[in-house]
Amino acid sequence: MRVELLCTGDELVTGLITDTNSPWFEARLFELGVKVERVQLVGDVRPDITHALLEAAQRADVVLVSGGLGPTADDFTLECAAAALGVPLVEDARVVEWLQARYRNRSVPLTPSALRMARVPQGAEVVRNPAGSAPMVVLRLGRCRLFFVPGVPREYRALAEGEVLPRIRALLEAEPGRVYRAFRLLRTVGIPESQLDARVAPLSPLHPQVVFGFRTHAPENHVKLMASASSQAAADAALAAAEAACRELLGNSLFGVDDEAYPQALARLLTEAGATLATAESCSGGLIAQQLTEVPGASAFFIGGVVSYSEKMKMAWAGVPSEVLARHTAVSRQTAEAMAEGIRASCGTTYGLSVTGYAGPTGGTAEDPVGTVYCALAQEGHPTRCERFSLSGDRERVRLFAASSALELLRQALLTGGAAS
Amino acid sequence: MRVELLCTGDELVTGLITDTNSPWFEARLFELGVKVERVQLVGDVRPDITHALLEAAQRADVVLVSGGLGPTADDFTLECAAAALGVPLVEDARVVEWLQARYRNRSVPLTPSALRMARVPQGAEVVRNPAGSAPMVVLRLGRCRLFFVPGVPREYRALAEGEVLPRIRALLEAEPGRVYRAFRLLRTVGIPESQLDARVAPLSPLHPQVVFGFRTHAPENHVKLMASASSQAAADAALAAAEAACRELLGNSLFGVDDEAYPQALARLLTEAGATLATAESCSGGLIAQQLTEVPGASAFFIGGVVSYSEKMKMAWAGVPSEVLARHTAVSRQTAEAMAEGIRASCGTTYGLSVTGYAGPTGGTAEDPVGTVYCALAQEGHPTRCERFSLSGDRERVRLFAASSALELLRQALLTGGAAS
Incomplete structure (x- = not known):
């Protein structure tokens, strides 16, 4: 089955809003084994909408059209549909009734502009909107079924889920040679x-x-x-x-x-190992702690972390000896190792993880230019591991990969048996 | 000027990712007075991409095509472009050189699959990608200019901003009756x-x-x-x-x-005041430190921060007295104030900023349910300020607004004269 989506509205082509309806519907369809073939966003321009409708109906078996069904002057999607079909717009008595009931319930007067929502292409099927005023409209154009729903996400989802997907499912079940x-x-x-x-x-x-x-x-x-x-x-x-x-x-x-994000995967390994963790970050600036604490219940394994953005706090919080900083500088294998060991000791955790490096854009030395990052992992009763990375890209990218490289040191240790002793 | 966007990739039509490139580019174009006429998302299907290219080129003066330029087997946008133009793909010697230099710098071997990125439609103009490997490709099809850029947002934005927009601007300047x-x-x-x-x-x-x-x-x-x-x-x-x-x-x-992001604005105020800062975070889990350290040169004002995710580390790092924790719990005005004062004292900074709260989804008390957040700001010679916030939404949203609320305490203090004494 060939399915296309057509979304109308100036707000979608001027950067005002991002179309989140389509990815949601695509994912729902994909679960049924249907890959959407094309998504189109078209501004509020009558001939553009009419052409896009005709083109999509020629290619597809089903087109879900959204937006432009409301009461205001820039809502004219059904006018375009009527033009594409060569039929007039007519007032639908059932829709008028639904609108009257809805407006009465909300004690809002039913204005002539609201009544525009009852004008649908002649011969259309109408479906009541459980979450708003404008009805869903169903049309046939050649062999193509066109479903028109409002663009407001709540209404879109209610109708797409409750009305459009069941009809598509029924069509799929009737298909010969279904994939x-x-x-x-x-x-x-x-x-x-x-x-x-x-x-x-x-x-x-x-x-x-x-x-x-x-x-x-x-x-x-x-x-x-x-x-x-x-x-x-x-x-x-x-x-x-x-x-x-x-x-x-x-x-x-x-x-x-599938849906398992990195912090969740790492949290699962730490929990399975019964291990705890403390972090000492320099160039990654808190990105590691922030990712770990995304996970609900992170306090079960994450005891704490420091962002030691000065030599003084590297000494105070991570116990880095001043001689190490003086002899090897803050960005060195020795400092990374001292940070990991020091933070583990002061937090009393299974693991201590550290990062220090030059995120740029300035800084660095001849041997350790911008992008150089040292990550270390300390574990009681094991030698401390340290790796040096040469990362490319801007400050943001270096920080991102610095945090990821450090977390990977830990994840690989957890996977290869470096579990809590 | 008629501009269309064409985005390719199965991930865009199966709900895996939301197209955020297009709204960004639409907004940039709108600043130039150009409303995009149509955005199309097409899956990785050769004839669909070729047809969409031909159709867009017939309607528009400029088409920005994104995605499918990478080294993998499902990257074939330029093959489709060559088919649409009726020309062969040829290896471009300049692109080969760029790829060689880039891979050498990163000490990664240049594989045959990476060299696929150098194969462009005959007669195409190529532009070096400042943020990635695949080059930008420029083609003419009739009167239409086609710009091909990678779909990776960082690369898309670098090329769209640095190469595509200037060319569109030049075309606009040549148009009569310009607004x-x-x-x-x-x-x-x-x-x-x-x-x-x-x-x-x-x-x-x-x-x-x-x-x-x-x-x-x-x-x-x-x-x-x-x-x-x-x-x-x-x-x-x-x-x-x-x-x-x-x-x-x-x-x-x-x-x-315009482009001034929040951390940059705050960094400017801190720098102007000659002030320094230390942070003690609990529920925000490092989000504050991470935002502050996004700013290049943040070490001039940010001395360090802790993510004290346990009572023990709140005492050790932020000097919160055990009696305060015992009497008032970790989520309380008293603990927030003690954290801010303690972190300021131990770092010797102008300001100490703290956050503690219930990010959820579980936790909280009858008086302080999930979403309750206390933020405190300590400053030498001034009384410590503390505010309580009731934030709604999921864990991610509570953490985001907790960090923002704390940073706002500081920014408002800097604006209203709470500067370094």
Whole structure:
């Protein structure tokens, strides 16, 4: 089934608002195995809307049209629909009744401009709006079904969920040769996008029922798997085989699937290990603590963190000896290690994690230019690990990858048995 | 000038990500007086992209195409462009050089898949990408100019701002009967959107050449002013008059204009006052430190901060007396005040800022339910100020507004003369 979305309104093409309805509806459709083929945003210009309607109806089996059904002068989507169909607009008595009831309930007078919402293309089916005034309108144009709903997110979702999706589901069930789909998102960190592709691409010909996709969401990279088959069981099996093959290739770079975000994945590992954590951040400026505390209940494993943005506080809070700072500077392997060990000791945690580096745009030395970051992980009874990273990009990117690199030191330690002793 | 946007990628039509590039670019274009006519999102399907390219090029003078320029197998936008133009893809020697330099700098091997990014339609102009690997590509199709940029927001914005907008500006300057525009964004914090609208709306009829708009960007709300006139001087004058009227209404809620972000505005005030700052965060979990350290050179005023996510570290780092915690709990006026005073004393700063509260989803008490947040500001020689906030929304929103409320305590103190003594 070919589905397109058409969203109308000047606010959508002038940057005033972001269209969040479409991604929501796309995701709901995708769960049914339908990938939306095209989304169009068109301003409040009559011929543009009429043309876009005609074009979409020629390509698609179903078009969900939103916006421009309200009472004001710039609401003329149904006029355009009537023009596209070559029929007049007529007042629908049922809609008039619904409007009268709704306005009476809210003790608001039913103005002539509100009554415009009852004028629909001749022959249209109308559906009551449970969350607002303007009704949903259903039209046929050739073989295409056009659903018109308001653009207000609450009304859009109520009608799309309650009226449009059930009709699409019924159409799908009636389709011969229906294609079933299954979907998985594999979330990785630590592998650049091009290397991820090179590693995973050879799997593609071995799994012909699965489409492999890639998505960058710095500092993460994601592999998208979509399996298609003639039954749900076959799609699920094809997906499972491709996922197993990917997991073997990705190993510990894979941190979560589908909706599991990085902080949640790390929190799960810490909780499973019964481990606690304290952090000492310099260049990452609190990004690590902020990510950890996104997780509800983080206080069970996160005891505290410092942002030691001066040598004085590196000494006071993380116990970095002044000789280390004097001899090796604040951005050095020795300082990172002292920070991790010091913060672990003062918080009495299983792990102590530290970051120090040059986020830029200025600073750095010949040996350690801007982008150099040292991350260290201390654990009681284990030697402290430290890694040096050379990160590229602007201040924001260096900070982001500095925090991610430090968190990865910890996650890899948790995965490879560096658990609480 | 007719401008269309075409965004490619399965992630955009399956609900995986929301297209935030287009609203950003639409707003930038609108400042130039150009309303985008159509935005299209198309999945990774070769004929769909090729058709959408051809259709857009027939309607528009300029099409900005994004996505599908990367190194992976599902990146084939330029293949579709070559098909639309009827030319072959050829390897561009300049792009190969850029890629070699970029990969060498990052010590990453230049794989054959990365070299795919150097294959562009014959006759295309290529522009180096300052923020990534894939170059921008410029093509002509009939009278239409097609600009191809990566979909990754950082790269999209760098190229759209630095390369596409200047070219569009030059085309506009060559057009007859041009309307001149002037634009200002007034950034406020602390006024809800509906109140902001009610306060500012009466100004609109007094400034007929200026369009007033509103934008929510939690925790901030912005007023957008756009003046139109037949000369740049007239547009600038109309804008200046409207801005002056708004400034009088908004007072100290206005923290910056145009591109000035909140942390930058606060950093400016701290620097002007010659003041230093230390922070003690609980429920905001490092969000305050992270925002402050976004600013290059933040170490000049930010000495350090703690995320005291346990009673133990509230005592150790922020000097909160155990009796205060025992008698008043960790979420109380007394604890917030002790945290602010303690962190100021231990860091020896002008100001000490603290936040403690219940971010949820669980926790809280009958008197202080989830969403209750105490913020305190300590300053040497001044009484410590503390405010209690009742914030609504989920954990993420409470944390965001908790951080913002605390920072506002400080900013208002700096504005009203609570400067360094």
